[in-house]
Amino acid sequence: MASLPSLSISSTAHKIETDSRKLSSSSSSVEKGLSFHRSQEGPLESSTEALQPFEPALYTPLLQRCSEIKSLSAAEALHAHVLKTGTHEDLLVSTSLVNTYMKCGASAHAHKLFNVIPQKNIVTWTALISGYARNNQADEAVRVFIQLRESGFYPTNFTLGPVFNACSSLYSMELGKQLHGYIIKYHLESDTSMGNSLCSLYSKCRRLEYAVKAFQRIPNKNVISWTTIISSCGDNGNAELGLKIFHDMLLEDALPNEFTLTSALSLCTETQSFGLGKQVHAFCVKYGCESSVPMKNSIMYFYLKSGETKEAMRLFNGMETVSLITWNAMIAGHAQLINIAKDGASAQRSGMAALNMFQMLHESGMKPDLFTFSSVLSACSDLVALEQGEQVHAQAMKTGFLSDVVVNSALVTMYNKCGCIEKAAKAFVEMSSRTLISWTSMITAYSQHGRSIEALQLFEDMRMAGVKPNKITFVGVLSACSHAGLVKEAEHYFNMMRKEYKIEPVIDHYACMVDMFVRLGQMEEAFMFVERTGFEPNEIIWSILIAGCRTHGNMDLCYYAAERLLEQRPKEIETYVLLLNMYLSAGRWQDVSKVRKMMKEEKIGSIRDRSWINIRDKIYYFRADDRSYSWSSELYVFLENLIDKARCLGYIPYKDANGSEGEEEKISSSAVHHSERLAVAFGLLNLPKEAPVRIVKNISMCRDCHSAVKYFSILTKREIVVRDSKRLHRFRDGRCCCGDFAHWLRLDG
């Protein structure tokens, strides 16, 4: 008795199957649906006849159950039953079936059925349209909507809603405006959900102004209206406006919910409104809104970006559900922290955290996406973590993400920043498509490696490929010219930038030009260029000029530049050291005390000379004259020995060149061995023979160390890469790719 209905349906389904319709004979899902039904409804129990028609209304909950469990076979079985019993003439049942097929993802079934329904009403049409919209067939949804219009039906708010969704995913402003027209035409302007849809649509078409207007015109704004416009502001890059509207919302006593608060908090993160963010967090706790996964992600990311890493980690560890968004937020957040860290050690910690998170993500079995790979590669770049970077590369390849242009560009940059120009070039060549950024990355990479000709050739290739350069591309191009002393080419490209591409030069472009004249020793040309172009030199450009004047012995221009620089009140400690050294060696004591006074006023502390090296999964961190390791004395023996050998080859240490009584000693006193020497020596000792040594330094390399490391590269026949705060140095056979443009500084330890 109890199994009767399912038996009857399953046998009917079988008959239809022989009618060559594509049907599944499995009825277990139908049984589930029916038992659900039976337990609530009495009448079925007593219906003993197979194929006795149900009351039309009885199909509805059954079909609903099919939708819930997404069982197409169950829906088909019910459809069969409906046909057999003649209930298909009931429009409500047919419409429900269309709806159910759609919800089971069977758009084609739904449309076929729709076509044979003789007397359709607007609800039937709506079922089809909303189904297409839900199944990500936006174009179909719009097509049916147009047919509906041609059939003379009047869409309701229920019809237009899905069309709006479809339109949003097509990003069609054209269609959006038409829909706006329909809202007016069909007098749906007072409908809140229509207003919300319109607002959302304009936002997705990246027209925030229209979205705001649509929002303002909603007469009865609900929490969705507010949330839509607040998140729209964020999506369209106007977080401040979003926060202002959030504020308005609170003033109007509208109550935000977890959706609103999630969006609002993300705006606080974006605008770095840490105080406000904490208030929003408190609000969440007060209203019990802190439990959803998106909310938790948002809170965690907020603390991470606020620099409260520990709190972010605590929240992360307490999350029972971790989504890919959670992982990506943690990885990207930590990767970004590397660049704003106040010192090398905390940069290291952030970078390692990003890499660890990536490893944990991998172990959790979840699949990384484009964002994950791009972020983690960026962390590897900043850490000069080549080994890890190569592992990520392999993983990206295995999972098919190497087809993504952003991941590939990140790869080019990773190899470049690790000093592996050949691998960067290989990654670039193997890309299936290239964007402006891909080209720029590679041009810049060549330029930084001193491969000016290749950089310029690639720039021409880029133009041939029809890709329009931007100002960053030109920084790469001009610095390539400067590097190789190609004055004519530099002027050619400088003019091209302005005339052909209408890009007005910024300070970085001028810096390249000045740098070029200085490298050539043409100090007067350098100053004339500044004069002629009439831009106001910044701290960097004055420093280049001063350093150049010192090297080329043009002291009048040097003092002139130094005075102009001091008028600007420099901010960088390296600039002050440059000035102090210059005045000290010239014996200009008044100027020395003037600079020292200014340093005090600007709260410029002492310089922290730090370097580190990655060996396998460990980081070894060095200060100047560092003796903190148990093996430090061995390292010094090795280093001194190396220096002695370098001397034999012609290396003149700074001390010898300047005499131990030299005045410059006063500010460069204690540091006999700068940190990079220790890190390099450690690498030479501990890495496999012939393996390149890659180290990172937090400030510019000084000229003395630069010279020493050149000799080390000859003596050991090893490649040595030093990435300092300003540029990349790759030493091979006594030469460096920077073209010997190391800083002229000798700094405090």
Added chain:
DNA sequence: CGCTCATAAT
């Protein structure tokens, strides 16, 4: 009808 992360070039 509304939510979280959002990556690559100086």
